[in-house]
Amino acid sequence: MLLNEFLLLAAVLFAIGVYGVLSRRNGVLVLMSIELILNSVNINLVAFGTYNGDVAGQVFALFIIAVAAAEVGVGLAIVLLIYRNRRSIDVAEADLLKG
């Protein structure tokens, strides 16, 4: 198997995730796209770990899974708070910093 198959697939998933983060207005959908991005990075790590014959890639993939779980917890709590305060989870409407 070519290393590039995995790396290019991860690049495609990453780009799709970036498009999702930039184009979605619903906060929960933005979080889902962020999960897509984190997963594509994990594919890269595991592919490079296998390529180098080193388990360090898998170890870091596990660390990223743990960090992603923490990120989803805090992110959803923030989305819930925005919904409670503004009755909407449109991320384009959360523009108080605009001045």
Added chain:
Amino acid sequence: MSLLLTLAVDTPQFLPQQIAFGIIATISVLSALKLVTTSNVVHAALYLVLVLASVAALYVLLAAEFVAATQVLVYIGAVMVLMLFGVMLTRAQIGAEEGLDHEQRWIGALVALFLLGIMSFALVDHFGDERLPENIVPQQTAEVSDEIFSTYIVPFEAISVLLLAALIGAIVVARRD
């Protein structure tokens, strides 16, 4: 997609893996595209499950079975339940929904295509046709755990504290008072 498929059929001795990779790659890319374009939030969550499951299958293909098991347990098990709770608590309407996307989403598409172009150029330029090792050894779980609890013990402890902090933070942020 066609690039991935043509890449997938050039090594006869790994034909089963190549076919499996082609199927998995097609499923994951198609459901990722549906995930960012569908107009139903619950369908988006289900497409995310498909993407996560196919990524777990990729880990099995790369002989990283512990990461694959963790992916299924943590992502498909826990994170998806959290996501669906988020969908439920923010009162998504049932069925298709208007206004899930920005009007200027073509800028996002432009940025994503630009990124994809740069990344694939760099990858193809640098890694060309480097191959994965011929004899990938499965059953690396013992080695992974040895590494985590010896070389990477400090990051491991840091992540434990991070998880605790995130847990407390999420409770404090989301609780009504």
